[in-house]
Amino acid sequence: MQLKELLKYRDVVIQCHDNPDADALASGLAIYRFMEANGNTPEFIYRGPNEISKSNLIIMLKELEIPITYAPDYDRVPQLLVTVDCQYGQRNVTTTEAKHVAVIDHHQVTEKLPQIAEVRCTVGSCATVVWDMLRVEGFDPNEDKKLATALYYGLYTDTNKFSELSHPLDRDMIDSLVSVNKSLITQMSNSNITLEELELTGRAILDYTYLEDIRCLEIKTEPCDPNILGVISDFAMETAEVDVCIAYYISPDEIKFSVRSCVKEVHANELAEFITYGIGGGGGHLLKAGGTIRPEKIPEGVEDIIYNRVREYYSMFEVLYAKDTLLDTSKMKMYTKKEQKLGAVKLSDVFEIGSPVEIRTLEGDIHITIDDETYLMIGIEGEVYPISAEKLDSSYDLTGFDFKKSFEYEPSIRNLATDELKEVLPYAKTVISPPGVARIYAFPLDHWVKLFTTWDEEKYYSGVPGDYIAVREDDPHDIYIISGKLFDQLYKPASSGISPFLT
Ligand SMILES: [Mn+2]
Numbered sequence: 001m002q003l004k005e006l007l008k009y010r011d012v013v014i015q016c017h018d019n020p021d022a023d024a025l026a027s028g029l030a031i032y033r034f035m036e037a038n039g040n041t042p043e044f045i046y047r048g049p050n051e052i053s054k055s056n057l058i059i060m061l062k063e064l065e066i067p068i069t070y071a072p073d074y075d076r077v078p079q080l081l082v083t084v085d086c087q088y089g090q091r092n093v094t095t096t097e098a099k100h101v102a103v104i105d106h107h108q109v110t111e112k113l114p115q116i117a118e119v120r121c122t123v124g125s126c127a128t129v130v131w132d133m134l135r136v137e138g139f140d141p142n143e144d145k146k147l148a149t150a151l152y153y154g155l156y157t158d159t160n161k162f163s164e165l166s167h168p169l170d171r172d173m174i175d176s177l178v179s180v181n182k183s184l185i186t187q188m189s190n191s192n193i194t195l196e197e198l199e200l201t202g203r204a205i206l207d208y209t210y211l212e213d214i215r216c217l218e219i220k221t222e223p224c225d226p227n228i229l230g231v232i233s234d235f236a237m238e239t240a241e242v243d244v245c246i247a248y249y250i251s252p253d254e255i256k257f258s259v260r261s262c263v264k265e266v267h268a269n270e271l272a273e274f275i276t277y278g279i280g281g282g283g284g285h286l287l288k289a290g291g292t293i294r295p296e297k298i299p300e301g302v303e304d305i306i307y308n309r310v311r312e313y314y315s316m317f318e319v320l321y322a323k324d325t326l327l328d329t330s331k332m333k334m335y336t337k338k339e340q341k342l343g344a345v346k347l348s349d350v351f352e353i354g355s356p357v358e359i360r361t362l363e364g365d366i367h368i369t370i371d372d373e374t375y376l377m378i379g380i381e382g383e384v385y386p387i388s389a390e391k392l393d394s395s396y397d398l399t400g401f402d403f404k405k406s407f408e409y410e411p412s413i414r415n416l417a418t419d420e421l422k423e424v425l426p427y428a429k430t431v432i433s434p435p436g437v438a439r440i441y442a443f444p445l446d447h448w449v450k451l452f453t454t455w456d457e458e459k460y461y462s463g464v465p466g467d468y469i470a471v472r473e474d475d476p477h478d479i480y481i482i483s484g485k486l487f488d489q490l491y492k493p494a495s496s497g498i499s500p501f502l503t
Contacts, residue, residue: 259288
């Protein structure tokens with residue numbers, strides 16, 4: 001959906017979830033300011049049994065002039081109701097009758113969504129969703145310092161001070177919000193927990209569960225500000241016997257958790273995704289991550305869900321170190337690579353030689369200095385990686401044709417010296433990788449594997465049932481995982497090598 005669709009309605013109410021947090025307040029504020037700028041001032045409310053009392057939120061309401069009203073007994077029926085940071089019908093938002101409903105959110109979808117809805121569950125905050133929608137409308141939040149600060153603080157608090165960020169769009173928003181009042185952010189984040197919550201932290205730590213065989217610490221707290229989970233898990237990770245820590249709480253509306261890992265065999269973001277698979281959403285990066293589970297998705301009961309999923313995670317994976325592993329190729333079939341059309345960008349076409357740049361991709365940021373020798377490759381799923389001119393020349397045929405494709409997140413390049421930002425794809429040319437001569441053995445996986453390849457012993461690649469495990473015919477330790485989704489696009493069965501017609 002687009003924000004301008006909301007402007008068709010004259011009588012609009014924006015509603016946060018009950019017990020609103022900074023993200024809900026920021027998202028609602030942004031929609032409010034957008035509509036106001038277009039001559040259509042809405043009402044902005046929250047409901048539920050509790051009035052906002054947390055000190056950081058009270059500072060936020062006052063300093064950022066958020067025009068929200070506490071309306072526990074709201075009974076007017078507006079033409080359009082917009083719920084932010086939640087979905088209409090969920091139990092964490094008191095139902096307000098309305099003729100039409102719109103939903104803008106970043107949580108896992110649990111309700112039937114109305115026609116006007118924008119839910120992106122891979123980004124870190126609802127503020128990010130609204131910010132991106134404002135961008136489409138050409139509305140720059142930087143012109144309103146208070147709005148920019150609110151959006152920034154919404155993402156900041158929803159991702160544990162940016163430590164559990166996973167989507168590049170979140171980083172784009174942080175970079176673009178240049179007019180943020182940083183000292184107010186500091187002030188709010190230092191009024192984040194109450195003395196009662198400090199005590200709660202102490203009680204929770206005393207009551208830990210230690211899973212000795214996997215060196216994992218689980219700490220259950222009473223429902224609290226989610227940021228406390230990050231504080232607890234960061235602190236608990238200092239313990240010598242602890243490799244992985246999960247701090248969580250269970251409330252009637254949600255189960256929230258933070259994960260930390262300090263061992264290369266467990267990626268925190270993967271564990272968070274595993275814990276929430278099908279019942280919520282989670283992410284982050286290798287060392288820090290977090291997530292939310294919706295209790296209504298687990299009818300069998302919520303009490304042991306974290307413990308059970310962690311146990312399941314550990315029992316499911318086989319860890320393989322390619323340098324010490326030999327696969328039984330007698331059960332595997334032989335394949336060769338199909339011809340591939342990929343994209344290549346000569347970096348010195350984008351920015352001057354010598355410019356330090358940051359390339360933002362779905363997988364993370366890459367920092368390099370532009371020279372005459374480096375290209376960027378764009379793979380079939382939009383994955384981006386640098387390659388030398390020499391390697392490009394020897395492995396691919398350059399066509400000179402434009403490379404036209406669209407991806408979930410389009411990579412961009414920022415010149416760090418001038419701050420100029422450019423899209424990558426308009427500079428891309430099509431290159432063809434000829435069908436391979438090298439043969440591989442491959443076999444579909446029937447269980448979960450974490451593979452440390454010979455070329456990266458620090459970071460594993462995960463394979464799930466349906467993916468393929470493969471090894472080169474000429475190098476028994478060059479073992480890798482190929483995505484099941486892409487396998488047929490990338491490989492074809494190898495011919496036996498001897499044509500039957502030539503005998
Ligand atoms: Mn949120």
